[in-house]
Amino acid sequence: MSTIGKALSLLDAISQLDKDIGLTDVARLATLDKATARRFLVELEKHGFVEQDEETRKYRLGAAPVRLARIRQARFPFVSVAAPFVKALAEEVGETVHLSEFSGGRLSTIHVEDSSQAHRVIVDLGTPLPFHATASGLAYLAFLPSDEIERALKQPMERFSDETVTEPEAVRLLVKETARRGFSINQQGFEMGVISAAAPVLAPSGKPIGSLAVAAPTARTTRARMLDIGHKTMTAAAGIAQKYYGAKP
Amino acid sequence: MSTIGKALSLLDAISQLDKDIGLTDVARLATLDKATARRFLVELEKHGFVEQDEETRKYRLGAAPVRLARIRQARFPFVSVAAPFVKALAEEVGETVHLSEFSGGRLSTIHVEDSSQAHRVIVDLGTPLPFHATASGLAYLAFLPSDEIERALKQPMERFSDETVTEPEAVRLLVKETARRGFSINQQGFEMGVISAAAPVLAPSGKPIGSLAVAAPTARTTRARMLDIGHKTMTAAAGIAQKYYGAKP
């Protein structure tokens, strides 16, 4: 892997932490030598992607991405266009709704609207969503060209819970079902006790750019309710796509 | 410069463009060999920091910073805390107000609230604000420890307009005046026809983290009005700091 790739992976590792991290730990986490990690951190800090706490000497994500994100969103306001739909859907179904976007070879959560109920699913911002083990991932996969689906099915499939489907053949079936239905359902494949339904947000070309997903505790879901939620999610996702691509110059 | 630094500078160059750019052009812009630029772009694209238009083959800023920015803002909600103050100030003074943050060795605009007036100053998101030639920069400088001020004054000072102050001694005077007064005033030093007033947003330690600035067309400003605006900006900046540092865990 190139130096740049390694540095960006280090940044990625830091971004997935919710607290500051020391040099030794971050080097171990990114499987880099301490000296190498330090050089990368210094370089990243120079550009504002990382910052070091002056007191504790620990490192954390810096402010530079905020600037870049504002620029990106001025041209491609995906989150701001989608936010009202996410909120409306969360209110309609009374469950946590999250939006993910494909970027850097994976799907990551970029917006969350929590359910108003006390017992609700918590989704972390920035979490990478594995294609085979989440409703969002399946919804995304299902609308990819078949050669890209096959390529994704060849990747090793990590097990996240007792219910994770890790057989390529079984995943292929789920993907086909999702494509036919228009939305996906994932039962506890990522986290026990959570069932999700998701629909892709499609570009005019037909290519998915991300997913909209509802995550509910299994305790209050039935098959019928999930199908209903799935349909509503599909409608909302289509609404996002229409507004996002319609409003652009 | 390290490979990482070069790649991040390339990313920075791309971010400052408001349209897509081709390989040859971006290589020239970043003063890199075409082959080198391509390798960097591929690496940056793998991680989602850059994306290539499938049709035109041109490159643009990717979606990865959006994810990182959301994570950063969940912990340090500088923009979202400041936004209401920015808006209120814009309404109060009837001019364009912008917020900048120090990151990666420079001050960049991260939020803008346009004046409601037809004749208004346009501030671009993401624009780097030179310390010596903008009100924001002077406000930031003025509250730095004196050794850091001196270091900044030793940097070469670019001329942006006929009115840009480029003499270190003259800038030092402006900085001293700003420190005494609590806010800065910059008359057409960055762009002709624009006069600005700015105040720093200070951390509890006393270190500035960014600036709040009002930019008005010279045509409708008087010295008295700018002083009034300056005071209001100072109050708003202090409000941001109080809320930002008060609300944190």
Next chain:
DNA sequence: AAATACAGGTTCAAATAATGAACCGCAAGA
């Protein structure tokens, strides 16, 4: 109070990755 452990940070010879001139193939314009 001395000893230990471990943190952040640095050094420099050895190992590896970055570099760029020259190249290819293609498409638009002359």
Next chain:
DNA sequence: TCTTGCGGTTCATTATTTGAACCTGTATTT
């Protein structure tokens, strides 16, 4: 048809990255 300029690639040369061992300061243990 020929030329120009684009995106993209190649590979011998060159410069950068690498990491074991090293400092130094500070908690923690004995």
